Amino acid sequence: MSITQRSELDRAISRATAAGVEVCGHGHMKVTHDRLFCVASQRDQNHWHIVRLVAGSDGSRLVCDCPSRVICVHRAACHMELVVEAARREYAAAQVTASLERDSANDRRDADRWELIEAGNW
Numbered sequence: 001m002s003i004t005q006r007s008e009l010d011r012a013i014s015r016a017t018a019a020g021v022e023v024c025g026h027g028h029m030k031v032t033h034d035r036l037f038c039v040a041s042q043r044d045q046n047h048w049h050i051v052r053l054v055a056g057s058d059g060s061r062l063v064c065d066c067p068s069r070v071i072c073v074h075r076a077a078c079h080m081e082l083v084v085e086a087a088r089r090e091y092a093a094a095q096v097t098a099s100l101e102r103d104s105a106n107d108r109r110d111a112d113r114w115e116l117i118e119a120g121n122w
């Protein structure tokens with residue numbers, strides 16, 4: 001991502017945050033299985049914009065159905081949602097790793113106890 005794109009994203013995130021624009025629905029395209037997000041329109045609260053997460057050979061990108069030519073608040077809201085989602089997954093993975101390491105330590109202690117029991121040294 002270039003510096004220009006990054007600052008454009010930062011501006012879009014600022015606009016989305018200031019306006020309280022956030023993802024209000026999730027789903028998948030039936031045929032392509034692309035993830036999609038619903039983001040309420042700022043102009044009409046009864047209208048949602050559909051933002052698709054499209055996987056390509058050069059990575060994934062967000063495609064919004066609005067006419068904006070720059071990074072829109074809808075894509076910025078989805079980007080923030082994906083960043084939070086990734087952080088939650090990373091946290092959950094760290095929790096699982098810690099749990100497995102605790103289990104492994106307990107298994108080693110149990111194995112040590114069984115060795116002592118089997119050797120008649122307990």
Ligand SMILES: [Zn+2]
Pocket residue numbers: 049064065066067068072073074075
């Ligand atoms: Zn948009």
